[in-house]
Each structure stands twice: as C-alpha cells, then as structure tokens.
Amino acid sequence: MHPRPQNSRKWTRQEDVEDAETWFRLGQEGLRKRIEEPRRESKAKNLIMFIGDGMSVSTVTASRIFKGQREGLLFGEEGQLHMDTFPYVGASKTYCSDWQVADSACSSTAYFTGTKGNAMTIGVKPSVVYRDCESQMNPDHQASSILLWAQNAGMSTGVVTTTTVTHASPSGAYAHIADRNWENDLKIAESGIDPEFCDDIAEQLVFKQPGLGINVILGGGRIHWLPNTTTDIEGMPGKRGDGKDLISTWLGQKWDERAVHVNGRAQLLATDLSQVDYLLGLFAPEGIEYADKQLEKDDPTLAEMTAAALQILSRNPNGFFLFVEGGRIDQAHHANNAYRAMAETLQFDEAIQLADNRTEDTDTLIVVSSDHSHLFTIAGDPLRGNDILDFSGNEDNEDGMPFTTLAYINGKGYRPAEPFNETTCSRKNISSDNPLDIDYLQVSQVPRGSATHAGEDVLIFAKGPFAHLFTGVNDQSYIPHAMAFAACISPFENNFCSSSNKNNK
Structure with a gap:
C-alpha cells in the first residue's frame, strides 16, 4: 500500500520516469496498434x-x-x-x-x-x-x-x-x-x-x-x-x-x-x-x-x-x-x-x-x-500515486477539513456536523477516519438509506x-x-x- 500523503501539497516532477519522450513513444505505439487491428466481419459463432x-x-x-x-x-x-x-x-x-x-x-x-x-x-x-x-x-x-x-x-x-x-x-x-x-x-x-x-x-x-x-x-x-x-x-x-x-x-x-x-x-x-x-x-x-x-x-x-x-x-x-x-x-x-x-x-x-x-x-x-x-465521483487535487481511497487534500478547502478523492452524491455515508451549525453549514470533520478500510463508507452529500x-x-x-x-x-x-x-x-x-x-x- 502506498504511504499516506501529507495534507500540504508538494509539487513534484515526474521526468525521472515519464519524460516527454516516454509519452510520445506510448502515443506512437498506441496508434500503431490501432492501425494494425484487424476489422473482423465474419459470422460470430x-x-x-x-x-x-x-x-x-x-x-x-x-x-x-x-x-x-x-x-x-x-x-x-x-x-x-x-x-x-x-x-x-x-x-x-x-x-x-x-x-x-x-x-x-x-x-x-x-x-x-x-x-x-x-x-x-x-x-x-x-x-x-x-x-x-x-x-x-x-x-x-x-x-x-x-x-x-x-x-x-x-x-x-x-x-x-x-x-x-x-x-x-x-x-x-x-x-x-x-x-x-x-x-x-x-x-x-x-x-x-x-x-x-x-x-x-x-x-x-x-x-x-x-x-x-x-x-x-x-x-x-x-x-x-x-x-x-x-x-x-x-x-x-x-x-x-x-x-x-x-x-x-x-x-x-x-x-x-x-x-x-x-x-x-x-x-x-x-x-x-x-x-x-x-x-x-x-x-x-x-x-x-x-x-x-x-x-x-x-x-x-x-x-x-x-x-x-x-x-x-x-x-x-x-x-x-x-x-x-x-x-x-x-x-x-x-x-x-x-x-x-x-x-x-x-x-x-x-x-x-x-x-x-x-x-x-x-x-x-x-x-x-x-x-x-x-x-460516484472522483474529485480534488490528489498527487499522482495518491491512494485512490485516501484524502484528496485540504489546503484549498475554506473550512480546512479534508475530503476523500472518492465520494457519493447521496446515500448512507452522509455524516452531518456534530453539532450542526445552520449559520456556517459546517460539515463533519473526517480527518480521523480511515478511508482505506474495506468497510469504510465514503461521505455522501444527501442522506439516503441507499444511494x-x-x-x-x-x-x-x-x-x-x-x-x-x-x-x-x-x-x-x-x-x-x-x-x-x-x-x-x-x-x-x-x-x-x-x-x-x-x-x-
């Protein structure tokens, strides 16, 4: 499993493993494969x-x-x-x-x-x-x-x-x-x-x-x-x-x-x-x-x-x-x-x-x-290699609290703030959650028994x-x-x- 990233975003360069030549070569290989793909028009048994x-x-x-x-x-x-x-x-x-x-x-x-x-x-x-x-x-x-x-x-x-x-x-x-x-x-x-x-x-x-x-x-x-x-x-x-x-x-x-x-x-x-x-x-x-x-x-x-x-x-x-x-x-x-x-x-x-x-x-x-x-959504600004189940980062969130890269619009994962504040419409802080756990329910925006x-x-x-x-x-x-x-x-x-x-x- 990949190490859990820090919340403070660190901009990194990937040239060591994926330089421009690498992407160009992959693009050429993909094109060649498509050109050579046979178009089959015989009966499907x-x-x-x-x-x-x-x-x-x-x-x-x-x-x-x-x-x-x-x-x-x-x-x-x-x-x-x-x-x-x-x-x-x-x-x-x-x-x-x-x-x-x-x-x-x-x-x-x-x-x-x-x-x-x-x-x-x-x-x-x-x-x-x-x-x-x-x-x-x-x-x-x-x-x-x-x-x-x-x-x-x-x-x-x-x-x-x-x-x-x-x-x-x-x-x-x-x-x-x-x-x-x-x-x-x-x-x-x-x-x-x-x-x-x-x-x-x-x-x-x-x-x-x-x-x-x-x-x-x-x-x-x-x-x-x-x-x-x-x-x-x-x-x-x-x-x-x-x-x-x-x-x-x-x-x-x-x-x-x-x-x-x-x-x-x-x-x-x-x-x-x-x-x-x-x-x-x-x-x-x-x-x-x-x-x-x-x-x-x-x-x-x-x-x-x-x-x-x-x-x-x-x-x-x-x-x-x-x-x-x-x-x-x-x-x-x-x-x-x-x-x-x-x-x-x-x-x-x-x-x-x-x-x-x-x-x-x-x-x-x-x-x-x-x-x-x-x-089911994939959102945020996670770095390459950030565990897909993990937090997406919180440095740009106005409330300073994290959210996960994966989330749902509605469903039983909804968790209101405790206590809920109607003035600020604050949300529950999930920073102590373990979203990598197999039983974890991602947060949803609207409460429902089933998404x-x-x-x-x-x-x-x-x-x-x-x-x-x-x-x-x-x-x-x-x-x-x-x-x-x-x-x-x-x-x-x-x-x-x-x-x-x-x-x-």
Missing part, C-alpha cells in the same frame, strides 16, 4: 455479454487506479483493466421509457430484447406499466430476448450472476414481469395480486421458454426456489408460499438429461463438467457474497462460474450465448462502499479476461457494458466479429440488435445480416 451492474465511467477509472496501486505500480494511474484492451469502445444511453435515470429492470429489457421498457418492469414492452399483471401475461406485450433468438438458432445458452438468478438483470434473458421484485409467488401476493394468475420470475425460469432451455444457470437466490415450510442448506427459510420446490422440479424435468445441481463452490469445482449438459448452481440464499468473503461462505468467484459455463456451452457446434453479470458492483455503490465496488469490478474484469483467453477472436464476439451509472443510480451514459467495450458496430453513442436497446446481426440470429423477417456477412456459414 459465439456471443458473450458482460454487464457490470452500476459500473459507471468513474467506476472503471477508479478501479483501474485501484488495481494498479495494489499491484505495486509506480503510481497506479498507469494500470490497465482487461476490458481496457478491447479495440472498440462506444457509449450507451440508459434511460427507460418512463424514467430519465434507469433502474436495472428497464435496462435489462433494453440490452436483452432490443426495446426500451418502463422502470421496474422486465422483458415487456412499454405498454406494460408497473404491476400490470394482466398485461404482463399477454403474449402481445412480451418482448423476446437475444437468449431466445440464440436458442432458436440451435445455440446453447447460459446465465451467470453474483446476484440472485431471478434478479432484475439476469431475468431480462427469460422473464416477462411487471414488477422486478416478483421473484417468488409471495411477493406477488403481497402486492394484492393473485400469484396463480401472474407467474413469478422463478416460475418463468423453471417452467417456461426460454428459461426451460437454458443450459447453465449460476448465481444466488436459492430461497426463491424453495417453499417457506423448508430451509436451505444454510438454514435460511424458503420464500415460496405455493409449496413448490423448484430445484427438485428443475432436476425432474431433466431426468433423462445430464443435469446437475450444485450448492457451493467446492461442489462446483469437484463436478466433472464433461459429463454435464445442464448445470444449476444456487450458491447462496440471496446474492453471492462480496469478493472478500466468498471463500469463507463457499461461494465461487465470477471467473470460476464463467469457466464452468464456458466448458459446458462450448461443446455445442452451433455455438453459444452467455450472459455474465458482476451484480454486486451496484450493491456496494448503493451502500457507499467504494472499496468493495472497485474490488467487485476487478473480479468482474477477471471473468472477462478468462472468457477472452478461452475463446477465439475469430469466432467469438464479447461485449462488455453496464446497465446504468452511479452517483441512487445516475443517468449519464455508460461505456461499451467490444472485441471479435463485428465489434466495430459498437462504436459511437447508441441507445442501450441497440446492443442486442448488433450482437444478433454479428451471429445472424436476428428474429426479424428480413434478416439483412445473411446477405451482409462475408462468412456466415
């Missing part, structure tokens, strides 16, 4: 979509520095994430049909189905409003996903997440729901709606297409699959009121298939995946633990789950579609816990690197993006066949159209990719 939930541009930047400093680089800012190495980068506009700032539900609809929807709804058209059960069940109001398009083309499919597998982001692959919170039947009943008429998310995953045909399902959320009269292997009571054990049902549906259910990391790593065609892994009652707690809870890393999925899916000669979500980036941001948000981003990036290393650029399109941004999302664009990184289609600024709903075009699995009647793709056979 495989599609991998990575979504870093809540991974704002500031999250990418801060995580890059965080990684560089913890790897012992001279300063840290010169660090690099694996997603940074992707040759094509664009931007995604994330707003909902009805909300200016997106939630993970409407954004999931956009990047899976190719149409924007209303906030809190998933896999349904804008004609379906929040908790409109009747419209949800109308097939005319349901939007099909790229996962279904892949299945219709004979491809294997998988969903991997560190949240519950019935959470807002992954459920856009297979569900049509008017309330993202309807992960089980009791949640529907609590809304005053008959769960016998309105199918919950877990039921749709187990009983309906395309959920029924998904080969690999890995993540958390075990309690949404079990009756409330039982407990799971960790002693947590189930959440279902209909008495259904959906885990047993899932296995029973595939009695003549090579299907396996695993509960923990040890079971996953011990399974001979060469003998498995269908894999269900529910590793936690709710979401999988943060990266620093996964080993003690027997939870797999995102990279380990991704590796398992790839081993199974890659056997299909027709190719595969795989969705991988780093879901707890968002949850750490909601808690104003910058350390864990960045640690989760690094684990997400490790999964991206693993997938890139185990596939070929010639036949696999990898797209990395985020569902929405977060109110809100932000509405600015998020990045899209792409590599592989037709990756150049992901440059520019696009609506989020553009993403599945471009991916489907690359693989020639577009569901539209006039499938223009078949005549445009140079090697589509």
